[in-house]
Amino acid sequence: MESSMRSLYVDKSRYVEAFRLYVKTSTEHRSMQKFIDSQLPEIISSIGDGKRTLNILGIGSGSGEIDLQIISKIQASHPGVRINNDIVEPSEEQILNYKELIARTPGLDNVTFTWHKKTCQEYESDITQEGQHRKYDFIHMIQVLYYVKEIRATLEFYSSCLEPNGKLLIALLSGHSGCSVLWKKYGSRLPPNDLYMYISGAEVEEALSSLGAKYKKYELESYRDITECFVEGSRTGELLLDFLTETCDFKKNAPPDLRDQILADLQSPACSSTRNGKLILKNSIGVFVVEE
Template identity: 55%
Template sequence: MRKQEVIRIKHNMASSMRSLFSDHGRYVECFRRFLNNSTEHQCMLEFMDKQLPGIIARIGDTKSEIKILSIGGGAGEIDLQILSKVKAQYPGVHINNEVVEPSAEQITKYKELVAKTSNLENIKFAWHKETSSEYQNRVMEKKDIHKWDFIHMIQMLYYVKDIPATLKFFHSLLATNAKILIIVVSGTSGWDKLWKKYGSCLPQNDLCEYVTSSDLTQMLDSLGIKYECYDLLSNMDITDCFIDGNENGELLWDFLTETCNFTMTAPPDLKAEIMKDLQEPEFSVRIEGKVLFNNNLSFIVIEA
């Protein structure tokens, strides 16, 4: 077979790969499997317990109301942890918590969580079904610019087209002593290496950008915005990815590659190469027979 024919066949096979974001139901299930198999939420909760109280120590000084803006608040689990820390820091102070979230399904889950959570007195909730850029456009058009005491963007900057403009805009909304908390994957994580090496071989989509803390800190430096960056260790158990036909492994593969049915649609040589790489020390460690992918997170705190 001539080389050109091999390339054409590979191209045709590759073209059958489609973005995981084209199948919302499957994406949601893959994300759920990722959370079940990773220490992502535990890592965030550890940060909230140990670091957040110091970070928010002055955001409510001399204020009768603390205004918090959650960008991409999802189903609200982490948001409520943040609110509990702010409440503990400023007992009795009214908190106005506004949420910008494009998924109606996630907003519904967030409202259900609030309804069954006690100890939320003094907290007023409002939800806006929109993306961060839609929020930005609405605010600018109406010239309805509020200042916020705490803004957080947790694992959402991947879905923003113009990140520097977004950072600059939200930084301009900070009140006195206010902070922005951003959580993204670390530049030291396996994600960084995976995206850099294989991003161009995987389905390109308009929904998701490959961005890590290394990219963000460079952007913040060029914007002249002050920040602190904390790295926390996290991992994702991908052992099932190396068991043929394992359903959990198949879904984790989809999440890792952002490809719908990756193992069935990827060219065999690409699949074999990624499979081999993901077991290498730069991507994962082996502990007690498990393959743990490096899911390290960065917590970036921006000052007003």
């Protein structure tokens, strides 16, 4: 790693600003939404074994938009059940955003939210210390495994927290996405690997296979407009580049050779294509559904 660079994740408010832009410039949330509308109902139809209360665990839920969509599908597929929703989210700011979203969302009367302001590793050690495994009917980890060091051990632990018929849903950039191409090539020069692992669906699949897990895989098409990254002085472009490289103020702090190589690669056919005068990054998402 180059010494002038630090992880975007250490600057929490820049991270949240960059994340908002990151969401806005891509079809990622739309692709997840389509998946939630078309595929999730079938996936969740068998959870719960007919119980009147379902226990759900959201890991790295951020500001909660995807979580609430998942909850509404669970409510539709299991009418009248009570839902206990545990949220493991280390960012205070994201928890506040999530709470504000709940306050303006109707139809959540049968849902209890319990907040755990911590990482999934910290939550894992809480559960382990309790001695008795807390069990869940549905666990999701959406766009969060990048921040988890031991993905194999984490997947093994949280799979062991599934109730009979429970499911674990994982989503992250697929091994075919433009970012994953960049990370494979430059990951060792980007900062710092104890906060952000440059991993993709390829590594998750490897971990699940080595665990002998029973899982189903989906590849969701998604794109990101990265035109602004090449507009001189554009703050939007700078923040986007920060998120793509997970580096704080990448354009300013990256060594010039690394910056130029990454900017050139982002425009190469392995990562992107031009459509209607816009530079569009391949942003496909890998979704894995692990069964108990």
